Amino acid sequence: MKNIYTIFSLQNRLKQMLARLPIVFLLFAVFATTTFEARAQSGLCDPATPFFVVDLSASPGGTWVSPSVIRNDNCCGTSSPDRCIEFEITLNASTVAINFNIASGAVPPGSMFYQINCGPPVAVGTPICISGPGPHTLTFCKPGNNTNTYSITAIPEPDASPPVIASNTCPTGIWVQGLVAGTITWSDITSGTGLYNSYLSCTNCSNPIVTPVPGHPAFVDYQVCGTVDAGACSGDLFFCDTVRVNMFDPLVASVNPNPASFCEGDAGVQLTGSSTGGFGTINYTWFNSSWTQLGAGANYFATAAGTYYFVVTDDMNGTCPGDTVVVVVTEHSSPLITIDPGTAGVCDGTPVTLTASGANTYVWSPITNLSPTTGSVVVATPSTTTTYTVTGTDVFGCTGTQSVLITIFPLPPVDAGPDQEICLGESAQLQGSGAWIYNWTPTATLNNPDIANPIATPLVTTTYYLTGLAPGNNVIFNGDFEAGNVGFTTDYFYSSNLMPEGYYYITNNPNNTHPNFANCQDHTPAPGTQMMVVNGAPVPNQDVWCQNVAVSPNTMYAFSTWVTSVHPTNPAVLQFSINSVLLGAPFTATTTTCDWNQFYEVWNSGASTTAQICIVNQNVIRSGNDFALDDISFAPICSNIDSVTVVVNPNPNISITPANPAICQGESATLTASSDVPGTTFLWSNGATTASIVVNPASTTTYSVTGTANGCTGSASVNVTVYPNPVLSLISSATAICNGGSASITVSSSIP
Structure with a gap:
């Protein structure tokens, strides 16, 4: 196994990229660097022999195809009727053989051979070993004047890819060279089951593409084997090697928040970038909508609305794509908060319902005399003139404020007057004050309930309630015209x-x-x-x-x-x-x-x-x-309530005992006064102040008594009848009589 590297050189990456290019492109590239000369150059051929310069040095393996050409003249000592063509070939240092073929056109009959540097003839289509990059001179001679194109294929020494890196969004090609097509096999030797063969685009080609899928291991080793294309030149007939494919997750970038916004008046919004996956060093760059770089690093503070690009790259940049996140930043205006009513003037103690709109959530201050303190609708009952402020927050988190002044008008100083006491049957004049409009209740025993001082004639103790109304503070501006001709409109x-x-x-x-x-x-x-x-x-x-x-x-x-x-x-x-x-x-x-x-x-x-x-x-x-x-x-008309109690005291019922006293002249009688009201005081007509008096009138006399209780009076009287004593007179029929004698005595009275 050849050495496996985690990081490989740019030269090797270029080598891989070239190996993955379509063969037609390589042919075009070689063809584009081919020079055709109309005459022989090596000195091994006649001057009229077509001559081509073939540069195959860029890669150890590759094929060059000539333009259409007709062979002419002779090379390497041939003679007519042979007609020849000559190629000057420069090879890559890793090329070990070349193969020559007729690519197109009528193939001349019979055996065909080509030579290198006029050496031993080799059958067309059979590789020939080459040592060194050359230049080498290839000549081909054959009778006939066919128009043909010719191919020259460089056969490399057997070799396989160095270690490579791949992800599912950045597939990578691996390659093997110098093996006979059809004999090449690629096998996963990491899983032990061939599981990761599924990552390969093919397992029997020279240039498979490796595409990992999610859940891949950190690396997979693939073994490639096959028959050596130019085994006689390299010394080995069969070749095996291992290629390590290091695997990583795709680079995925994200930004939080996204989309992003900030509120009017704020400095901006913090954009926090992050990423997952990638290989090696992760680089972060921020751009504006014109792709002007704004900064480096994962985070950026956006101070203006617009479109931003967060670009994340890694050590594979240029080979594998990075990731770009588009972030739209919006600047939101502060919500326009309104309060209904926009201002209020109320009487002390009167609640005011305040309704805020224009946002989603609301917080009010001050919280004194406010219920609740959050929400769009609150009820304020301030005891003094107060400015309430609501802070509204919209769906974007932006805030706006609005205030409302609630002016408190003092209640009128309503006074129902002092409590009063009267006796049953009497009247009391109530003494209301402090209002503009008066209303008394209950009304049944009042002569007029809508005046300040009605007359009350209750039969029992009664509490009267006075509701007084009076204007509060004037809400008109310049109603006294002291500011001049301002603050009002007129048709005049x-x-x-x-x-x-x-x-x-x-x-x-x-x-x-x-x-x-x-x-x-x-x-x-x-x-x-x-x-x-x-x-x-x-x-x-x-x-x-x-x-x-x-x-x-x-x-x-x-x-x-x-x-x-x-x-x-x-x-x-x-x-x-x-x-x-x-x-x-x-x-x-x-x-x-x-x-x-x-x-x-x-x-x-x-x-x-x-x-x-x-x-x-x-x-x-x-x-x-x-x-x-x-x-x-x-x-506004403010009202206040006061009360007054009129106490109705009963008049005492007075009685005298005995009811009809009679005495004889010279006698006395005791008179006793009583009352149904405890605590009653008495005053008799004779000036006595006790409940009982003793009288001895000389003649029939009327006595009266007045009882007083809680200022209320009652009276009673009684006649004391005086009977005169009778006067008796005696008349005797004799003034003197003898013993045993009698006389008649007659008695008479002055009272019949």
Whole structure:
């Protein structure tokens, strides 16, 4: 066995490649380097003998075929009718014999011989041993003038491939030379069973291709044997050798992530390359879409979107293909996050549902008074004005943020007043305050539940609940016009000269705009000074003032304005409008100039998150209609609740015992007062404060007592009858009698 090498020289690889080239290509290559001379060159032939220079030095084995030619003249001492042809041959150092044949054309009859350097004749088609690369002169002579082509075949010394490397994506040829075709056999001697013969494209040819399959061993040794083509020249009639085929897995590259992306604002994305398989040293190179090299190494940080190529090669580069991975890098824009509503103003304690969109996942902050803290829909119940921020992440991992300001309007300082106590049958006036609109419950014992101070006449102790409503913070910008002519729209024209109808001006005095207008102050002259003065046009539903505002869904709002006439004729008739829908009834300014009056309507936002609020003209009379607006307000109505208890104390029921006392003159009687209310105090008509008193009237007398319990009183009275004592008188029939005598005595009373 010849030596087996793991790594072989470039010369040997070229040798293999040449051995795998089609024979026609070799012939063409040899033919292309062949020189034809029209006259003899060696001096062994006559001058007219055709002469060819044949170079077979590139390979120890190969065949050269001449162009069509007619033999002529003589060589090596021949004579007519022989006609000859001459070839000057240069051979490879490993060539041991050559063989000469007629390749095409009519074959001359009879025996045919060729000679080397005019040596012994050798039958055409029989190899002749050659020593050294030459040049050697081959001559062929035969009668006739046939047109023929001739082949000269170099026969190498028996030899086989050096060690080679192969994979299933990079098949490699192995070869044997110098053996007789048909006698060549290749056998796997590694498996012991011939298993790996299946890797060979053929087992009886001189140039099989080795194609490993997955699961191959690290190497396979193939034994090649056959009959030596020029055994007489090499000294061996039979030849065997072993060729080792080192095997490796195909080079497979990968990139993670692929495809790759990074987000707007990020520096880029890390591309991590790797590979499996391959042979020897693995090399990594990165290119852009123009195949400009960007870097070497397995990893690359892509800072721009585009197409990148990750090329992986090994020590087989140039012979076996490497692997290339196409990586598309995309730069994703940050997701556009929106929050509905975009802003909100609510009363303290009112929850606000916030809905985010534009991403896949959401995280909110701050988490205070927020439930839940993740997800597209959260409910916020802040106790103070708070800005909530949501960070949304899309499917690419890119983030965007959006914020929403929730303004908290304080609740009105509703006060239902102090608790009160009354006696049954009395009334109490409730003392509500701190609101704009009042509503009391329960209503049955109130004279009016919708005022601040209703009169309550409960029969039993009752707790009354006061729900007070008042506008929160004004959401209108420049509703007092102190910022000038900004923040609103109107169908009227702006001018300091309000002589024409349909014009307005922002000023501190209506008289500055029209000589017939009154000198009026701002509605709130300290600190305000500015107002909107209007010379109204007789066009119904024409916008005098409009502004777009954000609103919270399902919230009550109060829309109000202060109005005064600046000329008494035909005062303004105005109406509120929201989202082009008229609200409430028209309202009319007084005829008194500079008499500011407030008008308002209440509106529920429903599902709306924005509103166009307007004050429109409804006066269709051309003359007059001159007015001023100030302190326009649009505010959520906040409510608060307070309670008051009216304690109803019962009036005590008083009784006196005995009920009908009678005494004789000079006697006394005890009177005792009692009450059904414990703790009752008593005051008798005689000034006594005890429950029982002793009386001795001289005549029949009425006594009364008042009982007091928890501030409530009851009374009772009783008559004490006084009977006079009777006066007796005696009348005797005699004033003196004798012993044994008698007298008549008569008694009489003053009381019948």
